Amino acid sequence: MTMKAIVCKEFGSIDNLVFEKNERAPLGSTQVRIAIHVASLGFMDILMARGLYQLKPPLPYTPGSCGAGEIIEVGDSVSNFKAGDRVSFLNYHGAYAEEIVTEAVTAIQIPDAMDFEQAATYRLTYSPSWYALVERAALKSGETLVITGAAGGVGMAAIRLGKLLGARVIAAVGSEAKVQAVRANGADEVINYGVENFRDRVKELTGGKGADVILDVIGGDIFDQCIRCVNMWGRIIVMGFASGRIPTVPMNLPLLKNASIVGVFFGGWGMGKDHEGIRRLNAKLLELAATGQIKAHVSHRFPLDQTVKAMHTLLGREAIGKIILTAR
Ligand SMILES: NC(=O)c1ccc[n+]([C@@H]2O[C@H](COP(=O)([O-])OP(=O)(O)OC[C@H]3O[C@@H](n4cnc5c(N)ncnc54)[C@H](OP(=O)(O)O)[C@@H]3O)[C@@H](O)[C@H]2O)c1
Incomplete structure (x- = not known):
C-alpha cells in the first residue's frame, strides 16, 4: 500500500521538495502507525531540509517534526495505545505525510476536547x-x-x-x-x-x-x-x-x-530519554490547555501538497504564531 508524503531527496533548496506517493513503512514491535490529520511547520524542519540542522537523516526522507492524528495500528509490544486513539507526536522527521510510523513513546494521548490543530501545535511552541x-x-x-x-x-x-x-x-x-x-x-x-x-x-x-x-x-x-x-x-x-x-x-x-x-535544546531533552519528565511536562500543559489558560495561535493553514509555499511564508516572516499543514 502507498501513502502520500513530502519527500526530500537532496539537502539544499526547499523548492526541491516533492509531494509524491511513498511505500508505507513497516511497523516495528515498539511502534505505532498514525493517520496524520495536521502537522505543524517549524523552523527546524526547514533547516533540516536545507542540510543545516545538527541532525541529517539518511536520504530520501520526509520532513516534519510534529503532528497529530489517529492511531491506526500498534506494534506487538505496545500496550498503552490502541487503534482509534487520538494523539500528538514529536519526531525529528516524517510528519509531512498522510501517515507516520513512530516509536510509541513519542506519542501522547490528547483529551477529547482538544482539536488536532492545537495538539499538533503546542508541542513545539x-x-x-x-x-x-x-x-x-x-x-x-x-x-x-x-x-x-x-x-x-x-x-x-x-x-x-x-x-x-x-x-x-x-x-x-x-x-x-x-x-x-x-x-x-x-x-x-x-x-x-x-x-x-x-x-x-x-x-x-x-x-x-x-x-x-x-x-x-x-x-x-x-x-x-x-x-x-x-x-x-x-x-x-x-x-x-x-x-x-x-x-x-x-x-x-x-x-x-x-x-x-x-x-x-528541547529536542535533545523532549525527544530524548527523559520520558518521565516529558510526561510530566505534557500533563501540565494539557491541564493548562483544558482550563483555557493556554492556546496555540495559528495564522496560516495550507494543505499538505502546498508545504513548500507554507515554508516560504514562514521564511518571509509572515507567520504569527504557527503555520499548520492539513493532511486530511
Ligand atoms: N532550542 C530549541 O529547543 C528550540 C525549540 C523550538 C524552536 N527553536 C528555534 O527557535 C527559533 C524560533 O522558532 P519559532 O517556531 O518561534 O519560529 P517562527 O515562528 O518562524 O518565529 C521566528 C521569529 O524570528 C523573527 N526573525 C528575525 N529574523 C528572521 C529571519 N531572518 N527569518 C525568519 N524569522 C526571523 C521573526 O519575527 P520578526 O519578524 O518579528 O522579527 C519570526 O517571527 C527557530 O530558530 C527554531 O529553530 C529552538
Whole structure:
C-alpha cells in the first residue's frame, strides 16, 4: 500500500521538495502507525531540509517534526495505545505525510476536547517555551522577561507562559502587524525593533537595569544587543538563530553582570530519554490547555501538497504564531 508524503531527496533548496506517493513503512514491535490529520511547520524542519540542522537523516526522507492524528495500528509490544486513539507526536522527521510510523513513546494521548490543530501545535511552541523558562532559566514571579521574535510560534507561547508565571512580559517584534498581535496576546510592553533600538528600549522599560530573563530566538545582531541589556544576575536563553547568524559573546559582559547564558535544546531533552519528565511536562500543559489558560495561535493553514509555499511564508516572516499543514 502507498501513502502520500513530502519527500526530500537532496539537502539544499526547499523548492526541491516533492509531494509524491511513498511505500508505507513497516511497523516495528515498539511502534505505532498514525493517520496524520495536521502537522505543524517549524523552523527546524526547514533547516533540516536545507542540510543545516545538527541532525541529517539518511536520504530520501520526509520532513516534519510534529503532528497529530489517529492511531491506526500498534506494534506487538505496545500496550498503552490502541487503534482509534487520538494523539500528538514529536519526531525529528516524517510528519509531512498522510501517515507516520513512530516509536510509541513519542506519542501522547490528547483529551477529547482538544482539536488536532492545537495538539499538533503546542508541542513545539509551549513545550520548548516551558522547558526554557521554567526548567532552564527558573523564571520567577515579578521578574521582567523579554522575548525576541515574540510573534513567532515559540514567542507567542512564551508570552502566555511568562504571564502565567507572574512575570512582566516585554515582547519584541519586527513589524507593526506583529505589535498588535503580541499586545492582543497579553504582552505588557512591546518593542518594535524594526523601527526602535532594541537595547535602548529594554533599558528604558526596565528603569536602566535591563531584563532579568531574555528569551532569544533570533541570534545575530539582536543577540549582540541582548548581552548588553540583561540585568545583574540575569539569564539569556539561547533558543534559536532565526536571523541565520550564530552570535559570539565577549565573555567579559556576562562576567561583569554575574549573568548566565543558558542554552536550550528541547529536542535533545523532549525527544530524548527523559520520558518521565516529558510526561510530566505534557500533563501540565494539557491541564493548562483544558482550563483555557493556554492556546496555540495559528495564522496560516495550507494543505499538505502546498508545504513548500507554507515554508516560504514562514521564511518571509509572515507567520504569527504557527503555520499548520492539513493532511486530511
Ligand atoms: N532550542 C530549541 O529547543 C528550540 C525549540 C523550538 C524552536 N527553536 C528555534 O527557535 C527559533 C524560533 O522558532 P519559532 O517556531 O518561534 O519560529 P517562527 O515562528 O518562524 O518565529 C521566528 C521569529 O524570528 C523573527 N526573525 C528575525 N529574523 C528572521 C529571519 N531572518 N527569518 C525568519 N524569522 C526571523 C521573526 O519575527 P520578526 O519578524 O518579528 O522579527 C519570526 O517571527 C527557530 O530558530 C527554531 O529553530 C529552538
